[in-house]
Amino acid sequence: MKRIEVEKRTILLGLAGSHGYGLNRPDSDYDYRGVFIAPKRFYLGFDRIEQKDSGWDEPGIFSFLDSNKDTVIYELRKLLQLLAGANPNVLELLWLNQYPVLTLVGQHLIKKRKIFLSKKVKHTYSGYAFAQIKKMETHRKWLLNPPQKKPVPSDFGIEDEPPLSKEELNAFLEYLYNLIRGKIEFLEQVEQLYNLLVADIDFKAVLKQYTLPDETLEYTQNLTHSRKDFIRLLQKSQSYQIALREWKAYLSWQENRNPARAEMERKSGFDLKHGMHCIRLLRSGLEILQTGELIVDRRIAGDVDDLKAILKGNYSYEQVMKMAEDLMAEMEKVYEKSNLPYKPDLEQINELCIELVEMQGW
Known part of the structure; x- marks a missing residue:
């Protein structure tokens, strides 16, 4: 859809990112996040759209979005799916302080925002925080012990045949994932395990990110009816591809680092921005579990100075x-005591x- 079409059907557009958190500086970018309801053909026909995240140089209605690359406007159904999944970046959209665009339909969505809060926030907020920690640890490792050379297959014991390509690895791991899911899908007594592996954890991503441990190789071989030498090659190829991916990430990090941020990182020994976001996410998740409310603006939460102190390298x-x-x-302790439901009511969200589509009309 063209920008002007999306903007005409936008029900809500908020100022997110550092401005939403109350952590913005004079040079901070403006991050806009919003919601629109697609026209009839996207609901009743074959056309599909999930979000508008580019094309802001096209003619539009909202001049403040002109050429702003940090803008995403989600189609309603995509947004509701992310909200039901307790996505931290999307949940905060309904608790912002500033909405440059807010229609009556958007107000009705905000009025219903609490139906999206559930105990799932414990998993999503801690998961997003852990991702910040992983980035912190990776950058710290690069600062203290930078890689010296590009990895080659022989470093991982691959001598006589080429390593499996990224595409070959992903295809096999996708097959392995489906086999494992099929093994547990119809067993009522392990419903919780199934939900953990398929719904609560991105098990597919875990398979692709980490090498198969030695103790699982025989089981994997039997499960997939593969040759033993193939399974060994699979494991070695995984190690090689992970090292290669890290090498490319290191080069990209070196090339694209913000000079001021890089200097602060050099002085402190870790990425301060990732550290701040890690703490912000954990505190926000804890607050939701305790109070049933999401506080985006950290000035209201009362810890804005503390978060700024992390950014300054005071910790x-x-x-x-x-x-x-x-x-x-603390989140572990609060989780069981929380009055929030374990998961949102999908029928209520549906x-x-x-309601929202009918209110907007075609």
Whole structure:
């Protein structure tokens, strides 16, 4: 869809990112996130659209979006799916302070925002925080012990035949994932395990990110009816592809680092922005479990100065990691006591979707 078509059917557009958190500086970018309801053909025909995240140089209605690359406007159904999954970046869209665009339909969505809060936030917020920790740890490793050379297959014991390509690896791991899911899908007594592996955890991504451990190789061979030498090659190829991916990420990091951020990172020994976002996410998730409310603006939450202190390098790497560890432990305690439901009511969300589409009209 063209930009002007999306903007005409936008029901809500908020100022997110650092401005939403109250952590913006004079040079901070403007991050806009919004919701639109697609026209009739996208609901009743073959056309599909999930979001508009480019094309802001096209003619439009909202001049403040002109050429702004940090803008995403989600189609309603895509947004509701992300909200039901407790996606932290999307949940906060309904709790922002500033909405440059807010229609009556958008107001009705905000009025219903609490139906999306559930105990799933414990998993999603801690998961997003852990991703920030992984980035922190990776950058710290590169700072203290940078890789010296591009990895080659022989480093991983691959001598006589070429390693499996990324596409070959992913195809086999997709096959392995489907086999494992099929093994547990119809067993009622392991419904919780199935939900954990298929719904609560991105098990497919885990398979693709980490090498198969030695103790699982025989089982994998039997499960997939593969040759033993193929399974060994699979494991070695995984190690090689992971190392190659890290080497490329290191080169990209070196090339694209913001100079000021790189200097702060050099002085402190870790990426301060990732550290701050890790703590912000954990505190936000904890607050939701405790109060049933999401506080996006950290000035209102009362910890904006503390988060800015992390950004300034006033806390050491060890201190930030200890803060994260304590917050995760607190989330574990609060999780069971929380009054939130374990998962959102999908029927209620479906009814809301119908209400909003009918209110917007075609």
